[in-house]
Amino acid sequence: MVINGISTLATTLLAQDSMSSTQKKLNDAVTEQSTLRHADVGLTLGGNVSRNLNWRLTLSQTTNFSEANAQALARADALQTSLDATKTTASDFLTSLAGARNAVNGQALTKQSSGLAIDAVATSVNVTYDGQYLLGGQNTDVAPLNSYQGGTAQTSFDTAFQSFFGFSKTDPAAVNITAAQMNLFLQGPYENLFQSSSWSANFSNATSNNLQSRIDNNQQVDLSANANETPIKDLMRGMVAVQETGSGQLNSAAFQAVIDYSMGKISGAIQGLGATQARVGEAQQTVTQTNAKLSSMKTIVEDEIQRTEGVDPAEVATRVNNLTSQLEANYTVTGKLAKLSLLNYI
Amino acid sequence: MSGISLALSNALSGLMATTGQTVVTSRNITRANDENYTREISTTSTSASGGASLDPTQRAADKKLLDALLQSTSMSSGQSTLLDSITAISNTVGDVQDDGSVAWSIDQFQQKLQAVEADPGNSTLASQAIAGAKTLASALNSASQVTQAVRSDADAGMAKSVATINDLLAQFQKLDNSIAGNSLDPDSRAAAMDSRDAVLKKLSAEIGIQTVTRSDNSTAIYTDGGVTLFDKSPRLLTFSASTTLTPGMSGAPVYADGVQITGSSSPMPSKTGNLVAYAQVRDQIAPTYQNQLDEIARALVTSFSEKDQSASPSQPDATGLFSYSGSPAVPGAALVPGLASQIKVNSAFDPASGGNANLLRDGGANGAAYKYNTLNVAGFQGRLQSLAQAMGQTQSFSASTQLPASNTILGLATASAGWVEATRSDADSKATNADATQTRTKAALMSATGVNLDTEMATMLNLEKSYQASAKVLTTINQMLGDLFQVIR
Numbered sequence: 001m002v003i004n005g006i007s008t009l010a011t012t013l014l015a016q017d018s019m020s021s022t023q024k025k026l027n028d029a030v031t032e033q034s035t036l037r038h039a040d041v042g043l044t045l046g047g048n049v050s051r052n053l054n055w056r057l058t059l060s061q062t063t064n065f066s067e068a069n070a071q072a073l074a075r076a077d078a079l080q081t082s083l084d085a086t087k088t089t090a091s092d093f094l095t096s097l098a099g100a101r102n103a104v105n106g107q108a109l110t111k112q113s114s115g116l117a118i119d120a121v122a123t124s125v126n127v128t129y130d131g132q133y134l135l136g137g138q139n140t141d142v143a144p145l146n147s148y149q150g151g152t153a154q155t156s157f158d159t160a161f162q163s164f165f166g167f168s169k170t171d172p173a174a175v176n177i178t179a180a181q182m183n184l185f186l187q188g189p190y191e192n193l194f195q196s197s198s199w200s201a202n203f204s205n206a207t208s209n210n211l212q213s214r215i216d217n218n219q220q221v222d223l224s225a226n227a228n229e230t231p232i233k234d235l236m237r238g239m240v241a242v243q244e245t246g247s248g249q250l251n252s253a254a255f256q257a258v259i260d261y262s263m264g265k266i267s268g269a270i271q272g273l274g275a276t277q278a279r280v281g282e283a284q285q286t287v288t289q290t291n292a293k294l295s296s297m298k299t300i301v302e303d304e305i306q307r308t309e310g311v312d313p314a315e316v317a318t319r320v321n322n323l324t325s326q327l328e329a330n331y332t333v334t335g336k337l338a339k340l341s342l343l344n345y346i
Numbered sequence: 347m348s349g350i351s352l353a354l355s356n357a358l359s360g361l362m363a364t365t366g367q368t369v370v371t372s373r374n375i376t377r378a379n380d381e382n383y384t385r386e387i388s389t390t391s392t393s394a395s396g397g398a399s400l401d402p403t404q405r406a407a408d409k410k411l412l413d414a415l416l417q418s419t420s421m422s423s424g425q426s427t428l429l430d431s432i433t434a435i436s437n438t439v440g441d442v443q444d445d446g447s448v449a450w451s452i453d454q455f456q457q458k459l460q461a462v463e464a465d466p467g468n469s470t471l472a473s474q475a476i477a478g479a480k481t482l483a484s485a486l487n488s489a490s491q492v493t494q495a496v497r498s499d500a501d502a503g504m505a506k507s508v509a510t511i512n513d514l515l516a517q518f519q520k521l522d523n524s525i526a527g528n529s530l531d532p533d534s535r536a537a538a539m540d541s542r543d544a545v546l547k548k549l550s551a552e553i554g555i556q557t558v559t560r561s562d563n564s565t566a567i568y569t570d571g572g573v574t575l576f577d578k579s580p581r582l583l584t585f586s587a588s589t590t591l592t593p594g595m596s597g598a599p600v601y602a603d604g605v606q607i608t609g610s611s612s613p614m615p616s617k618t619g620n621l622v623a624y625a626q627v628r629d630q631i632a633p634t635y636q637n638q639l640d641e642i643a644r645a646l647v648t649s650f651s652e653k654d655q656s657a658s659p660s661q662p663d664a665t666g667l668f669s670y671s672g673s674p675a676v677p678g679a680a681l682v683p684g685l686a687s688q689i690k691v692n693s694a695f696d697p698a699s700g701g702n703a704n705l706l707r708d709g710g711a712n713g714a715a716y717k718y719n720t721l722n723v724a725g726f727q728g729r730l731q732s733l734a735q736a737m738g739q740t741q742s743f744s745a746s747t748q749l750p751a752s753n754t755i756l757g758l759a760t761a762s763a764g765w766v767e768a769t770r771s772d773a774d775s776k777a778t779n780a781d782a783t784q785t786r787t788k789a790a791l792m793s794a795t796g797v798n799l800d801t802e803m804a805t806m807l808n809l810e811k812s813y814q815a816s817a818k819v820l821t822t823i824n825q826m827l828g829d830l831f832q833v834i835r
Contacts, residue, residue: 007796050764
């Protein structure tokens with residue numbers, strides 16, 4: 001075996017190879033320095049890509065839910081305001097009923113105040129937010145409460161009154177209605193006007209199922225209320241009774257029976273509205289808690305992503321320096337080797 | 347007198363031998379930069395008359411190192427071909443932070459669906475959800491298209507590889523036969539052997555080979571699976587390229603000497619080289635990814651299908667938002683090859699083609715019997731809730747995805763992305779290692795058989811001195827003879 005030094009061509013090829021691999025490493029390091037992430041994240045993570053992809057999608061969903069939840073909370077706030085307004089109308093009306101019960105012109109007073117109250121309740125119940133009727137249940141594009149005056153609701157009352165007493169509500173004969181008769185009417189045919197099918201046919205366009213809000217992937221809460229709930233019905237019962245029965249011609253006993261019935265319904269409605277507000281408030285609380293949970297999860301996931309995809313700025317800066325020196329050394333040595341030939345000495 | 351004439355003839359033989367050695371050295375120097383050139387060694391020995399005679403030129407060949415190089419070349423070129431194809435597939439996944447991938451499209455669509463669920467009466471949100479669905483469908487379509495392009499390219503690559511191998515075997519035959527036939531002069535013979543080694547190196551890039559050198563210097567080639575490629579005459583490879591490769595359709599295998607050498611049913615499969623890498627991409631990697639995409643598409647089509655809502659349902663389930671070539675029939679529980687390339691948004695839902703985005707909320711794309719929103723309310727949530735639920739539910743997927751059988755749609759998509767990147771990462775590290783091994787074995791072979799210019803220059807100096815000395819002897823003898831003639835005269 002003839003001992004032969006390393007082949008001249010091999011020296012050159014090896015030097016080229018080593019230089020190009022160092023250059024590639026330097027290139028990657030410079031990219032990492034500017035992005036502070038691995039040059040090829042997919043390659044570095046390998047099979048863990050599915051884990052990181054999950055984290056990133058979770059992050060995007062979390063952000064999305066946070067925003068959606070903020071909107072849902074704003075919508076719930078609007079609902080609370082509307083319920084507040086309805087409650088205020090109800091308690092004002094209740095006060096006026098108490099005052100009118102024994103007043104001489106009580107019937108005229110209550111006729112006027114109940115008319116105003118009916119309109120005010122219709123306004124606060126038919127409130128919209130972002131183009132949706134808040135109390136419409138899932139029927140969000142139609143006003144939940146129909147106008148009482150001149151609507152089918154009023155006709156249904158007129159029919160019920162006529163068939164019970166045998167004369168129309170404007171008939172002067174109303175003066176003969178006794179308190180007992182009045183109570184019988186109010187708790188019988190009148191009450192039925194506000195039962196589900198008649199209520200939906202004449203008074204309300206709302207559906208009884210509320211819009212649910214999805215506050216994270218697996219949780220839905222009810223941040224809504226609808227006009228078919230008992231407090232709204234009771235409110236209408238109380239107001240319509242005072243507005244319509246006898247048209248100012250009742251004797252005082254019958255009138256007081258109406259007022260008593262109405263006050264009972266309206267105070268019940270105020271309590272009921274309070275309960276609805278409390279229910280929505282609790283749901284709002286849940287959303288706020290979920291948002292806090294989402295935000296802490298977001299921080300954790302962001303940290304994990306940074307930990308697995310990011311590079312240490314100090315480490316990458318050192319690496320760039322080292323690779324630069326290495327490449328310079330490569331150039332120097334290759335240059336010197338190229339000059340080192342016997343040819344130069346003979 | 348015989349002493350002088352002997353000295354004269356010895357000096358002359360010295361000149362001749364030196365000239366011969368110079369020829370070899372000059373050839374070494376000339377071809378120092380040819381990586382296929384094997385250094386030649388020229389030595390002299392004492393002739394019968396006591397002069398110098400030139401030995402037959404020897405090649406500094408090293409079969410062990412050459413075999414190592416052939417093996418590492420097959421590994422290296424195969425792995426790099428594999429890596430290229432997988433990288434093309436992994437481009438459909440992209441960076442985890444970029445939203446072009448299938449997984450991201452599913453996620454974005456899911457969020458848009460949730461937005462509609464929160465506000466079902468808002469038809470702008472519904473249209474946005476439909477747009478999200480279209481993005482998702484086209485992400486699946488294009489991923490599927492890329493996968494099929496990779497498969498077709500691999501099939502074309504196999505055809506090209508087979509053609510190259512057959513061409514190289516034909517070249518090899520000429521060279522090998524002339525070397526074995528002893529018809530060449532020593533110089534041409536060395537050159538022919540260099541060329542033959544070069545052909546082997548090229549051949550090894552295409553397919554893993556083993557060589558056996560016979561006593562007459564002829565070489566037989568076998569694949570690394572043991573099938574004869576060449577023994578005195580080439581055994582040509584046969585392969586029929588596919589004109590089109592649709593998902594679920596398998597390409598033709600390659601045969602050598604009548605034996606199938608690629609594919610799972612091969613009795614003696616080849617293990618390394620471009621040809622095998624292409625076959626692996628075409629028959630295993632790309633189809634698996636296609637299966638994953640098809641299952642994602644199938645889950646989407648199924649999840650969004652509509653059920654007969656009549657009091658006494660009589661109609662079969664029908665595809666809803668997502669449709670495919672088999673619509674309105676809903677695909678069964680088994681994988682449907684190519685579904686990912688067919689999935690699209692039903693135009694009945696698409697406002698851009700005159701459809702109604704609110705069908706997403708109401709249902710009924712397949713007729714009144716399928717309508718969910720029977721009350722016709724704008725805020726109808728029931729259908730949207732069940733769709734959102736279906737998106738989050740675990741479903742069963744085919745084992746041919748090589749992924750966990752039970753997963754959510756999004757879970758399958760992220761697992762698929764992970765599978766692609768794991769495959770790429772693995773191929774990349776193997777390619778890097780194979781490349782390093784190849785570089786090392788190449789350097790080792792070149793060190794053993796290549797030319798070192800310094801050595802050749804030193805030899806040249808020796809030869810120059812030796813030539814000068816022989817010439818000096820000649821002139822001295824000439825002088826002596828001249829002196830002798832002077833005396834005689």
